[in-house]
Amino acid sequence: MSDTDLPGTPVSRLDGLTSWHADWSHLRVAVLGLGVTGFAAADTLIELGADVLVVASGAANERAQLLNVIGATLVQSDLSIVPPELQAHQPDLMIVSPGFHPDHLLLTWARAQGIAVWGDIELAWRLRDKVGTPAEWLLVTGTNGKTTTVQLTATMLAAAGHRVAPCGNIGVPVLDAIRDPQGWDVLVVELSSYQLHHLPRTGPGALAPWSSLCLNIADDHLDWHGSAEAYREAKATVYFNTGVACVYNKADAATLRMVENADVQEGARAIGFGLGVPGPSELGIVEGILCDRAFLDDRFERALELTTITELADAGLGAPHVVADVLAASALARSFGVEPETVRAALASFRLDAHRIEVVAVRDGISWVDDSKATNPHAADASLASFDSVVWLVGGLLKGVTVDELVQKHAPRLRGAVILGIDRRAVREAFARHAPLVPVFEVDTDDTEQVMPSAVRLAATVAQHGDVVLLAPAAASMDQFDSYAERGAQFNQAVQQFLER
Missing domain, CATH: 3.40.1190.10 (Mur-like, catalytic domain)
Structure with missing residues (x-):
């Protein structure tokens, strides 16, 4: 639905806001989310003179404390209902942070109320x-x-x-x-x-x-x-x-x-x-x-x-x-x-960032490579194709996609596989269907600190001279780690500790 389809707020008022120098002071704005993007939106709108209400979940953090300093109002809620403070604010405009699902309750409510919904990129373009x-x-x-x-x-x-x-x-x-x-x-x-x-x-x-x-x-x-x-x-x-x-x-x-x-x-x-x-x-x-x-x-x-x-x-x-x-x-x-x-x-x-097809160590003809940034099958496909013989560390949060095609395509280059993460069953079944001869191991610990040490030890049992032990999970990290960077850092640390034994 576009803004022109919305009842309520006159679209012409918003259409005229295409410059930093326009009058934004009459606007009541709700900002959904208090991550980096949400705070930047709130800070910008306060600077423009708008009346800003931020709706977010979670405990207070540094950004939450700064909102009071800059003059925005914060409502903390589990977001499973429309907070009464948001209803009372009667926003003309809602700025949504990227992580909010398109059919999130608050977005559905906003559109039903005739409230225009923008992302931070549209706001930045106008300003x-x-x-x-x-x-x-x-x-x-x-x-x-x-x-x-x-x-x-x-x-x-x-x-x-x-x-x-x-x-x-x-x-x-x-x-x-x-x-x-x-x-x-x-x-x-x-x-x-x-x-x-x-x-x-x-x-x-x-x-x-x-x-x-x-x-x-x-x-x-x-x-x-x-x-x-x-x-x-x-x-x-x-x-x-x-x-x-x-x-x-x-x-x-x-x-x-x-x-x-x-x-x-x-x-x-x-x-x-x-x-x-x-x-x-x-x-x-x-x-x-x-x-x-x-x-x-x-x-x-x-x-x-x-x-x-x-x-x-x-x-x-x-x-x-x-x-x-x-x-x-x-x-x-x-x-x-x-x-x-x-x-x-x-x-x-130019040099690549960490965790992007990064060689962590080479010992006894075996290379240990961190491509934790390969958070989906497409990225893992490119990473696997870069090497001839691989012990593959794979798995995590699959985000609704499958690894069947990936396993089938790269089975001939796999010396073995070590499966990680919450969606291990789906990965294990993909290997059973498409690569039954590839040795497969699983890391089933719930202790995040032990995931990578266990994976490294298992990979070392099958890796041979000329192989690459490759962390290219084809999955997101949030099931067990804070980010792909933390996942990669723990892999790096586990490899170094294993090789120093």
Whole structure:
């Protein structure tokens, strides 16, 4: 449902709020959630003079204490009912944090009351003119590789001398970026499917990015979106109203269909990237050289060299799925005018974050690799494909997806598997169906501190010279760990302790 479908609050009042300098002081706003995004929204709206009520669950924390300082009101509730304080507030507008399910009780109530619902990204877009000339936005989404690609793109832009901020789902709220007093030339915005779900495609709140990118699409977050179709539809929003380049993955036809079905600005081009030889308007690889045949006038005749596979491998960027991220980031940077030699120099100094296909140790010909960031089957598929012989640490919270296809595809490369997490039964049954000859072990302890030490010991019983013991869980971590980073850190610690015995 769009704002124009809502009874109650006159939409024209909200439609006029497309600038930091508009009058926001008359608005009553409810903010759902008090994570990083929710606090940034409340802080922004208070600065604008709005009357802000924050509705959140959980115990008081530092952000809750700060709300009183900045002048917002906090209602703490289990969110299983509509708090009476929220009803009494009679909000004109509700800002929803990304984690709230689309059919959450409070969102259903808001829409029934005729209250407009925005995400933090729409709010930030409307307010992007606070500090001088608004920055251009480059948008990045996809099932996997988003954060790495955002970081790569920002590194390339910074190397070219641009004032650039990586932000959004990467951890820095866009609302904080647009309020930074130094201002920016360009924002590289990582968008989750949750954030995209709440973005309009037309009207005053619709984004109009410089360039946009969907890296890939595979089933994920189906428990949140309700279906694979709804998940893909949310992701497709990234391309709407793009001005310069819609970057798509040649190996994932769904991303090209998204571009073809999007309403974009006149002159916007479709730019493909892939690991094969590029055609005109594409980036790809020719005899080990990454090439651009998109952003040059005579692209039908020649290509520009960006870097080489050897140089990427030297920088720890040689895994095929990481090379694809490099090509995608290069396309975004090139669309903003970054020269090939600058791309090359930026890549030479770039290093992946921890827990992304990170070599923890090598001992007796066995490599121990932490790819805890592989939180869904699509990411784990790319990670497994990077190695020839693997002892696979797999499992966790599957989020409504299955690992059957993944197990079947990679069974020939598996020396063994160690199953972790709450959804062990589903993973165990997938191995029984598709890889019955692969030795399978389970970690059945409920003690989080013992999960990784047990997994490492079990993996060591089958690993042989030349093998990779790979933590690529294909599942979220929240069943046993606070985050994928904690899961990876505990794996790293367990490996070091095991090898030091």
